[in-house]
Amino acid sequence: MNFALTEEQQMVKETAARIADEDLKPKAAHFDENHEHPAEACATLGELGFMGIAVPEEYGGAGMDYVSYVLALSEISRGDASVGVIMSVNNSLYCFPVMTFGTEEQKKAFLTPVASGAKIGCYGLTEAGAGSDPASLRTTAVLDGNQWVLNGEKKFITNGNVASYAVIAAVTDKAAGAKGISSFIVDLENTPGFSVGRVEDKMGICASGTSELVFEDARIPKDNILGEPGAGLRQMLTTLDSGRIGIGSQALGIGKAVLEEAVQYAG
Ligand SMILES: Cc1cc2nc3c(=O)[nH]c(=O)nc-3n(C[C@H](O)[C@H](O)[C@H](O)COP(=O)(O)OP(=O)(O)OC[C@H]3O[C@@H](n4cnc5c(N)ncnc54)[C@H](O)[C@@H]3O)c2cc1C
CATH class of the missing domain: 1.10.540.10 (Acyl-CoA dehydrogenase/oxidase, N-terminal domain)
Known part of the structure; x- marks a missing residue:
């Protein structure tokens, strides 16, 4: 070699x-x-x-x-x-x-x-009750006409306070459990209902922002789903x-x- x-x-x-x-x-x-x-x-x-x-x-x-x-x-x-x-x-x-x-x-x-x-881009999987066990995440995405409506809070998101785009995991089918999670691309600068929450006060790597991402009836285009519905958790873990x-x-x-x-x- x-x-x-x-x-x-x-x-x-x-x-x-x-x-x-x-x-x-x-x-x-x-x-x-x-x-x-x-x-x-x-x-x-x-x-x-x-x-x-x-x-x-x-x-x-x-x-x-x-x-x-x-x-x-x-x-x-x-x-x-x-x-x-x-x-x-x-x-x-x-x-x-x-x-x-x-x-x-x-x-x-x-x-x-x-x-x-x-x-800059970021990646939102973790939530307050879903860290080591991401399958228990609670952010939801509900299809309404030609838009997905996102509700929930992501935690500890690197670049969250400076990013323009995010890949976000959300539940689209609660009954399907881990296979009911999908991922979405969100244009953070142009999504009403999205806001940056608390920026963490860390002990180190402080020039890298770590923040919450808050979605309150945040509407994104239907086409912003990444791959098939239900493939989100597998995609996020592969990532x-x-x-x-x-x-x-x-x-x-x-x-x-x-x-x-x-x-x-x-x-
Ligand atoms: C600086 C920083 C940047 C981050 N950036 C991102 C990011 O960009 N995007 C993102 O989505 N997430 C990000 N995270 C979140 C990170 O992925 C989570 O912190 C991680 O998944 C752990 O989750 P938690 O913090 O909720 O800890 P917990 O899951 O609450 O775990 C706490 C402790 O309990 C232990 N534990 C948990 N479950 C069990 C079990 N069943 N049995 C035994 N022990 C267990 C763990 O090993 C750990 O020691 C970031 C975190 C930090 C600190």
């Missing part, structure tokens, strides 16, 4: 390392202490294609492979763990499900702005599985940063 990086992968790693050292590291403490969204850094990542690395170029992404994603995300996380989380969720938890389960129309409308970095690649990359980068700091301190 050949573990050598391709020229493109090497270039991605070097570019991400340079951004981490020159742009992110010097400002990380400021953004963390002020709980401030690092908008400029996210824009830079967007320009480099890092907000949708594995998304094909026709949908605004960089069209690269997952090795490039891991290399870029671990270096970015080494520079600023918060920026790493924002990038990870954008790629793994928003772009991945829309790319994997979305229709051609959905990809054009809802993937392109997020994969290109122009807008979380894919997201582990991002989580592992973040952990690797943060670990490298800790080692570098320790060596410098001891030297």
Whole structure:
């Protein structure tokens, strides 16, 4: 097996390392202490294609492979763990499900702005009573004519306070249990009845916002369902599985940063 990086992968790693050292590291403490969204850094990542690395170029992404994603995300996380989380969720938890389960129309409308970095995406599964056991979620989506009406509250949603688009899980058929959950793409900027709830006051990665998403008779187009009704929980769990690649990359980068700091301190 050949573990050598391709020229493109090497270039991605070097570019991400340079951004981490020159742009992110010097400002990380400021953004963390002020709980401030690092908008400029996210824009830079967007320009480099890092907000949708594995998304094909026709949908605004960089069209690269997952090795490039891991290399870029671990270096970015080494520079600023918060920026790493924002990038990870954008790629793994928003772009991945829309790319994997979305229709051609959905990809054009809802993937392109997020994969290109122009807008930020988030993923809403967790609720106050549905964390480790997501099948017990209570947010509902009821079909009314040509719209779905969403009611419920999502909790601990990364990027929730800055995102323009979300993939949201909701119950569409209570009697069907876990097979009665569906997922939807929500245009958060243009959905009356949607609001951002409490933004959590965390102990770390404070420049990455973690918030509630509140839906009160929020109406979205019928066509915004992702895949088939009832497929939502499977889609969301598949997305979380894919997201582990991002989580592992973040952990690797943060670990490298800790080692570098320790060596410098001891030297
Ligand atoms: C910083 C941050 C960002 C997040 N971002 C997102 C996001 O973007 N989107 C999203 O949807 N969610 C997000 N989450 C939510 C996250 O997925 C949940 O926190 C996680 O699923 C755990 O759920 P919970 O917090 O309700 O804990 P609980 O499910 O209440 O678990 C609490 C503890 O009890 C244990 N436990 C639970 N059930 C059992 C059992 N049956 N037997 C034994 N032990 C058990 C757990 O292991 C854990 O130690 C985020 C959370 C955090 C902290």
